Amino acid sequence: MSDLQGLYQELILDHSRTPHGYGLRGEIAAQSHQVNPTCGDEVTLQVHRAGDGSIEAIAWEGHGCAISQASASLLAELAEGLTVADLEVRIAAFREAMRSRGTIEPDEELLGDVAALGGVSRYVARVKCAMLAWVAVEDALHKS
Numbered sequence: 678m679s680d681l682q683g684l685y686q687e688l689i690l691d692h693s694r695t696p697h698g699y700g701l702r703g704e705i706a707a708q709s710h711q712v713n714p715t716c717g718d719e720v721t722l723q724v725h726r727a728g729d730g731s732i733e734a735i736a737w738e739g740h741g742c743a744i745s746q747a748s749a750s751l752l753a754e755l756a757e758g759l760t761v762a763d764l765e766v767r768i769a770a771f772r773e774a775m776r777s778r779g780t781i782e783p784d785e786e787l788l789g790d791v792a793a794l795g796g797v798s799r800y801v802a803r804v805k806c807a808m809l810a811w812v813a814v815e816d817a818l819h820k821s
Contacts, residue, residue, distance in 0.1 A: 688747075688790060688793045689743060689744065689747040689793055689794065690743060690747070691747075692746070692747035692750035692751055692790075693743035693744075693746040693747040693750070696737075696746055696747075696749065696750035696753075697750045697751070697753045697754040698734060698735045698736055698737055698749070698750060698752075698753025698754070699736075699737060699738065699749075699750070699753075700736060700737075700738065701721060701723055701736050701737070701738050702723060702725065702734075702736045704725075706723040706724055706725045706726075706736070706817075706821075707723065707724040707726075707817040707818060707820050707821030708721065708722065708723045708724075708817055708820070709721070709722055709812075709813040709814070709816035709817040709820065710722075710813070711809050711810075711812050711813040711816065713741070713745070713805045713806060713809050715802065715805055716741065716742065716802075716805075716806065717741065718739070718740070718741025718742060718745040718805075718806055718809055719739050719740055719741060719809075720737055720738070720739030720741070720745065720749055720809050720810050720813050721737060721738050721739060721813075722735060722736070722737040722739075722749065722810055722813040722814055722817055723735070723736040723737065723817065724756075724814060724817045724818060724821060726821070730760070730761065731758055731759060731760050731761075732756045732757060732758065732759050732760075732761070732764060733757070734753070734756075734757060735752060735753035735756045735757070735814060736753070737749050737753060737810060737813075739809075739810075741806065741809070742803075742806050744794070744797060744803055744806040744807050745806040745807070745809050745810070747794070748791075748794055748806070748807045748808075748809065748810050748811070749809070749810035751789075751790055751791045751793070751794065752791070752810045752811060752814060753810075754789075754790070755767065755788065755789055755790070755791055756814070761818060764814070764818070765815075765818070766787070767787060767788060767791075768811055768814065768815055770783065770784055770787050770788060771783065771788060771791060771794075771808075771811055772808065772811065774788075774795060774798055775794075775797065775798045775804045775807055775808055776798070776804070777798050778798055778799060778801070779795075779796070779798050779799035781798070782795050783795045794807050
């Protein structure tokens with residue numbers, strides 16, 4: 678395994694062990710619950726907006742594999758402070774990379790640490806795990 682792959686693997690494990698944004702909030706927010714029926718991963722995700730309409734925070738709870746949990750954590754970290762339009766651009770870029778079966782590397786400049794999930798795209802069965810929180814945030818945004 679290359680040093681970069683090892684670093685990415687460690688980043689994913691760190692985010693799954695100590696997730697960013699974990700814990701739902703009591704106040705009303707745009708919310709979505711998604712389940713991956715293939716493996717049983719689940720996530721409930723809330724989008725909290727600041728007064729200017731930007732993303733104040735992504736709060737979430739769920740259970741599942743390290744990939745699904747790390748992906749939700751990385752998304753929560755990435756989304757803070759973005760406009761909805763900027764987040765939608767990142768959702769589209771992540772989806773494109775995940776559907777590429779390893780032919781498209783995630784844009785690290787656009788996605789930051791989320792690029793660590795790029796290797797997942799080579800494993801079709803794991804793409805749904807990585808995409809679960811991203812599908813939830815997209816659904817929550819459409820509900821708000």
